[in-house]
Amino acid sequence: MRPSLSQIALSRVITIEQFIIEQERRFAPEATGELSNLLYDIGLAAKIINSHVRMAGLADILGAAGGVNVQGEVVQKLDEFANETMKHALLRTGRTCLLASEEDEQPIPIPEGYPTGKYTVLYDPLDGSSNIDVNVSIGTIFSIHKRLSPGKGPGELRDCLQPGRTQVAAGYVLYGSSTMLVYTTGQGVHGFTFDPSIGEFLLSHPNITTPPVGKYYSVNESNFPRWTLPVQGVVRRWKGADGGEAKNCRYIGSLVADFHRNLMVGGVFAYPADVNNTQGKLRLLYECAPLAFLCEHAGGYASDGQRCILDVQPSKLHQRSPLFIGSRDDVRAAELALAAGA
Numbered sequence: 001m002r003p004s005l006s007q008i009a010l011s012r013v014i015t016i017e018q019f020i021i022e023q024e025r026r027f028a029p030e031a032t033g034e035l036s037n038l039l040y041d042i043g044l045a046a047k048i049i050n051s052h053v054r055m056a057g058l059a060d061i062l063g064a065a066g067g068v069n070v071q072g073e074v075v076q077k078l079d080e081f082a083n084e085t086m087k088h089a090l091l092r093t094g095r096t097c098l099l100a101s102e103e104d105e106q107p108i109p110i111p112e113g114y115p116t117g118k119y120t121v122l123y124d125p126l127d128g129s130s131n132i133d134v135n136v137s138i139g140t141i142f143s144i145h146k147r148l149s150p151g152k153g154p155g156e157l158r159d160c161l162q163p164g165r166t167q168v169a170a171g172y173v174l175y176g177s178s179t180m181l182v183y184t185t186g187q188g189v190h191g192f193t194f195d196p197s198i199g200e201f202l203l204s205h206p207n208i209t210t211p212p213v214g215k216y217y218s219v220n221e222s223n224f225p226r227w228t229l230p231v232q233g234v235v236r237r238w239k240g241a242d243g244g245e246a247k248n249c250r251y252i253g254s255l256v257a258d259f260h261r262n263l264m265v266g267g268v269f270a271y272p273a274d275v276n277n278t279q280g281k282l283r284l285l286y287e288c289a290p291l292a293f294l295c296e297h298a299g300g301y302a303s304d305g306q307r308c309i310l311d312v313q314p315s316k317l318h319q320r321s322p323l324f325i326g327s328r329d330d331v332r333a334a335e336l337a338l339a340a341g342a
């Protein structure tokens with residue numbers, strides 16, 4: 001029997017595992033393979049979270065009253081589930097020395113009796129949580145650093161408090177109309193689409209680059225009256241007022257989804273500081289820095305309004321930051337306008 005077209009296509013695909021091995025062979029032949037394995041660990045967590053996300057609406061039907069499902073297990077909130085899944089995938093492999101999650105107040109140590117490794121992973125397990133219950137795209141964001149503390153002992157807080165510039169890898173998973181994993185190790189930005197029929201992330205978007213000028217702007221405009229005048233001026237120009245070139249507006253309310261759309265077609269996302277959120281809303285280490293690293297490697301730029309996000313030295317784990325991110329010329333123009341107006 002002759003193979004069908006889709007069978008031929010499937011026999012030629014590149015899985016994320018094959019791609020990561022090939023990248024390591026090309027760019028870091030001396031590497032131990034630990035970082036590659038860490039990326040697989042995250043890929044595995046992403047598959048598990050994905051399978052739960054896809055069941056999200058059914059949990060209410062299948063689960064009995066009181067949050068107990070048919071197996072008698074307590075139904076976990078999806079963001080808690082995602083957080084536990086990331087911990088389970090990353091804590092016991094000997095590749096990490098400390099984790100930090102948006103959902104945990106303190107850094108997460110390696111459990112007693114397990115080996116420690118040389119990397120820290122900082123992550124937002126479920127981004128866009130207000131969209132979970134309404135079947136709108138959500139995501140997971142991750143940031144990987146090499147530890148600063150010497151030796152093989154437990155990781156220290158300083159291993160997590162590193163500027164974005166020193167990340168060795170960063171990426172996100174988007175649970176959208178299809179599920180995608182996008183990452184960079186500093187050698188291009190690459191996107192993989194999950195094929196549920198074979199349970200693999202397949203290379204679908206090699207070498208992603210973002211246009212220098214975008215056609216979209218993404219911002220929560222309900223905050224307009226609480227922004228500074230210079231921030232209001234920047235957004236007014238994105239609308240085409242005051243001599244700006246008009247852009248179209250798109251805002252989902254899940255950073256990963258808004259960022260991904262703008263990355264693919266060009267655009268700028270902003271979550272500026274306002275009178276209620278004087279440092280902005282988004283978290284530097286779990287949201288801003290990893291996406292900034294990825295954006296820069298795709299030819300874009302990310303700023304806190306004054307300087308490159310990647311140059312910010314964090315002083316605490318859950319630090320917040322204003323964020324302007326996306327098409328390079330748009331973000332630079334915003335930064336210049338804010339400097340002139342300040």
Ligand code: AHG
Pocket residue numbers: 102124126127128129130220253254255256281
């Ligand atoms: P999280 O769900 O991880 O707390 O993040 C929510 C963030 C981000 O995804 C999104 O861009 C932003 O909050 C939306 O905030 P507003 O509802 O204030 O626009």
Ligand code: MN
Pocket residue numbers: 124126127128255287
């Ligand atoms: Mn988030």
Ligand code: MN
Pocket residue numbers: 079102124125126127128129
């Ligand atoms: Mn979150």
